[in-house]
Amino acid sequence: MAEFDLIEAIRVRCAGSRDDVRLGIGDDAALVAVPLGQDLAVCTDTLVAGVHFPHATAPFDIGWKALAVNLSDLAAMGATPAWATLALTLPQADASWVEGFADGFAALAREYKLALIGGDTTQGPLTVTVTVHGFVPGPLALRRAGARIGDAVYVTGTLGDAAAGLRCLDPKDAAADRLHVAPATTRDALLARLNRPVPRVACGAVLRGRAGGCIDVSDGLLADLAHVCAASGVGAELDAANLPTSSALLGLFDDAERAALQLAGGDDYELCFTAAAQDAGELLTDLARSGCGATAIGRIVAGSGVRVRDARGAPLVLSRRGFEHFT
Ligand code: ADP
Ligand code: MG
DSSP: OOHHHHHHHHHHHHOOOOTTEEEOBTBSSOEEOOOTTOEEEEEEEEEEBTTTBOTTOOHHHHHHHHHHHHHHHHHHHTOEEEEEEEEEEESSOOHHHHHHHHHHHHHHHHHTTOEEEEEEEEESSOEEEEEEEEEEOGGGOOBGGGOOTTOEEEEESOSSHHHHHHHHTOTTOTTHHHHHHSOHHHHHHHHHHHHSOOOOHHHHHHHTTTOSBEEEESSOHHHHHHHHHHHHTOEEEEEGGGSOOOHHHHTTSOHHHHHHHHHHOOOOOEEEEEEOHHHHHHHHHHHHHHTOOEEEEEEEESSSEEEEEOTTSOBOOOSOOSOOTTO
């Protein structure tokens, strides 16, 4: 398949139709119109085969996840998704791979009426870079820098499932005996969190103008909350016993292993945010109504860094705090 046939296969699936796209895929640049009174929120995330997803991942899942991780960043700003561009580097022009990839991308794009408005297609090791654009009234945008001493710390959904799913795929994992005899429904639930993360866009919209600091959990809760603390000039204390846990995760790991997955596993794509205690009740109700509740996991304190206490109140120290490139 030639380069332009690949682009066409992507365009028919992903271009969508929006009034604010004056000119989409097919020219040297797209032309779009930002609504009056809104700021444009823009972010980019790259997925590299073998680094961000196992080589054997289905093309549909790669397409879904490449968009999902970007929408998660928009969610963490409280922005509403609108457009995306896609830079795709492929080892070869494999039509069925590209169609599966585009179907996965389109399945998630459709939920947000997001339009793919351009991109670039090149040959090389499999790498997917997506840039997304969204709208947010500037003063209401969620930032990392908004946490205040005395705020409670919350996280949406549950933590640790995706990291546990990755362990299910590793035949040499230390817990392979347990993971491989786990019920198929348990393994499928964990793998779904790894391969088809659901960005918390609706939660971000609820939190807009109301949360203190906010970030999406992609590299691991400790690492990501540390960014909020650094940007806000505060510290945080977490209670490991309060971390929200899915039933799939509960049965498979002991407390220490589970805490490590939930605090430093990464790939969760939940929102971690802070809020003043007096605002929390209504906020939590509105979040639950939006489709995904949140759990209080700790508090913002004076100082710096993130400390964790175990169920008995003793300090919990992990050997690895989260995912980092170049380490
Ligand atoms: P140019 O050479 O001017 O950069 P290209 O030939 O790379 O343009 O692309 C032709 C059109 O197809 C452009 O509008 C570009 O945005 C779009 N396009 C290329 N690759 C992709 C892709 N992977 N996804 C979406 N649009 C793409
Ligand atoms: Mg080009």
